[in-house]
Amino acid sequence: MNIPTDLRYADSHEWVRMESDGTATVGITDHAQAELTDIVFAEPPKPGATFQAGAVAAVVESVKAASDIYAPIGGEVTAANSALSDNPALLNTDPYGEGWIFKLRPANPAEVENLKDAAAYTAHISR
Amino acid sequence: MKTSLYQKHVAASGRIVDFAGWEMPVQYAGILDEHRAVREACGVFDISHMGEFFVRGPGACQWLESLLASRVSALEPGAAQYSFLLNPRGGVIDDLYVYCLAADEYLLVVNAAKIDEDAAWMRSHAVPGVDFEDASTSLSAIAVQGPRSTDIFKTCFGRDLPPARNRVLKIRRGGQFSYVATTGYTGETGFEVVCPNAQAESLWDAVTAVGARPCGLGARDVLRLEMCYPLNGSDLSPEHTPLEAGLGYFVDLEKGDFIGRDALVAQKAAGVPSRLCALVVREKSPPMRSHYTVAQDGRPVGETTSGGLSPSLGAAIALARLDPACAAPGTRLEIDVRGRQYPAEVVRKPFLKKSL
Numbered sequence: 001m002n003i004p005t006d007l008r009y010a011d012s013h014e015w016v017r018m019e020s021d022g023t024a025t026v027g028i029t030d031h032a033q034a035e036l037t038d039i040v041f042a043e044p045p046k047p048g049a050t051f052q053a054g055a056v057a058a059v060v061e062s063v064k065a066a067s068d069i070y071a072p073i074g075g076e077v078t079a080a081n082s083a084l085s086d087n088p089a090l091l092n093t094d095p096y097g098e099g100w101i102f103k104l105r106p107a108n109p110a111e112v113e114n115l116k117d118a119a120a121y122t123a124h125i126s127r
Numbered sequence: 128m129k130t131s132l133y134q135k136h137v138a139a140s141g142r143i144v145d146f147a148g149w150e151m152p153v154q155y156a157g158i159l160d161e162h163r164a165v166r167e168a169c170g171v172f173d174i175s176h177m178g179e180f181f182v183r184g185p186g187a188c189q190w191l192e193s194l195l196a197s198r199v200s201a202l203e204p205g206a207a208q209y210s211f212l213l214n215p216r217g218g219v220i221d222d223l224y225v226y227c228l229a230a231d232e233y234l235l236v237v238n239a240a241k242i243d244e245d246a247a248w249m250r251s252h253a254v255p256g257v258d259f260e261d262a263s264t265s266l267s268a269i270a271v272q273g274p275r276s277t278d279i280f281k282t283c284f285g286r287d288l289p290p291a292r293n294r295v296l297k298i299r300r301g302g303q304f305s306y307v308a309t310t311g312y313t314g315e316t317g318f319e320v321v322c323p324n325a326q327a328e329s330l331w332d333a334v335t336a337v338g339a340r341p342c343g344l345g346a347r348d349v350l351r352l353e354m355c356y357p358l359n360g361s362d363l364s365p366e367h368t369p370l371e372a373g374l375g376y377f378v379d380l381e382k383g384d385f386i387g388r389d390a391l392v393a394q395k396a397a398g399v400p401s402r403l404c405a406l407v408v409r410e411k412s413p414p415m416r417s418h419y420t421v422a423q424d425g426r427p428v429g430e431t432t433s434g435g436l437s438p439s440l441g442a443a444i445a446l447a448r449l450d451p452a453c454a455a456p457g458t459r460l461e462i463d464v465r466g467r468q469y470p471a472e473v474v475r476k477p478f479l480k481k482s483l
Contacts, residue, residue: 037157040413040414041412041414043413062158063158064158066413066414066416
């Protein structure tokens with residue numbers, strides 16, 4: 001299971017990468033994509049939408065079920081990954097790269113400290 | 128509960144989920160891969176969770192005629208038939224397969240979630256001269272489905288698979304009987320084997336060794352949905368009749384009395400209050416699921432009962448229980464998914480046209 005050490009993780013299996021421009025990129029973890037299996041549809045949030053940490057921000061659907069994706073930290077959406085519309089399988093094949101879901105401008109960047117680091121997330125999913 | 132094949136599923140990295148109290152594989156490599164294996168080659172499913180009832184005795188046929196909606200007396204030994212167990216309102220308790228093993232011996236294959244309810248219902252209508260046996264815990268079953276299943280059968284059983292659908296073979300192995308039927312839930316050529324629990328693993332090994340791919344419940348659901356085969360509990364319910372489901376073909380109102388007949392006759396005369404329809408969404412959309420509201424020009428006209436994404440069609444599909452006024456193929460409707468309306472069209476069943 002790939003769990004990059006430079007990301008932070010929510011218990012609900014989203015990752016956050018704090019970018020140098022002050023935005024935060026959000027996606028789902030390798031563990032999440034493996035659990036969800038073949039992802040066939042993704043509905044990222046619209047730019048301009050704002051979310052509190054823990055709010056439902058996106059939906060991804062596998063052949064079998066729909067799953068809510070939560071905002072790991074609060075903020076305003078600045079970009080959504082439009083590539084997922086034509087190729088939702090990017091969430092399976094490259095969850096930390098081309099399969100990113102949205103970027104947001106954090107309302108409170110310190111919220112990221114509430115998230116797990118790679119070691120804690122590894123422990124979380126091996127419970 | 129675990130089937131006799133549970134260890135096989137775990138060994139093959141099956142993802143185990145609960146289904147009607149059974150720990151069953153929902154998928155192995157992936158639902159899309161497994162779907163393709165069945166449509167293009169061959170897949171094997173563990174269906175040991177399903178129930179098996181033996182009905183024996185001189186009154187067996189007549190008793191089944193009184194309980195089931197199809198004409199059981201039309202079955203000759205070696206033939207099988209799809210049927211329904213109905214309540215007095217004509218609603219579906221269960222849909223099932225009847226195998227005629229001999230003039231006075233029948234095997235019923237019923238849904239896993241309904242074994243206890245079906246058995247209790249049938250026992251409550253017991254008559255002298257008919258022996259009812261719920262053999263579900265001592266029998267296992269597998270379904271081998273796909274264009275290659277004829278070859279696989281010949282290799283594993285040393286004889287030809289009957290080319291016709293709904294044939295039943297009684298096979299003696301190790302002093303015990305197994306039953307092979309040319310039936311299935313995928314729309315492909317194939318066969319299902321009901322065998323003693325102790326023989327399930329060797330049978331599974333035999334068919335997988337010659338190319339049958341292990342497939343889980345996820346692929347099974349997509350495959351059956353493409354063929355518009357109903358799923359009891361979703362598309363069928365005690366509140367709705369087979370006529371509403373568009374399955375009147377499997378109901379014989381002329382054969383004499385059976386439980387639910389009066390209600391069906393009355394409903395046929397009055398017109399059905401709902402109709403189970405096939406809907407396809409041609410624009411890019413999420414997979415359809417059950418319990419999505421279906422509307423026409425914003426007015427609700429029903430809801431989906433099953434849904435998914437058809438790999439064969441590359442489109443989202445659903446079965447929906449609709450106002451009969453909206454049931455004609457070509458009718459344009461909308462399906463509400465999380466507040467967004469996706470245009471859907473009623474199409475002729477099944478979604479996937481196969482000639483078997």
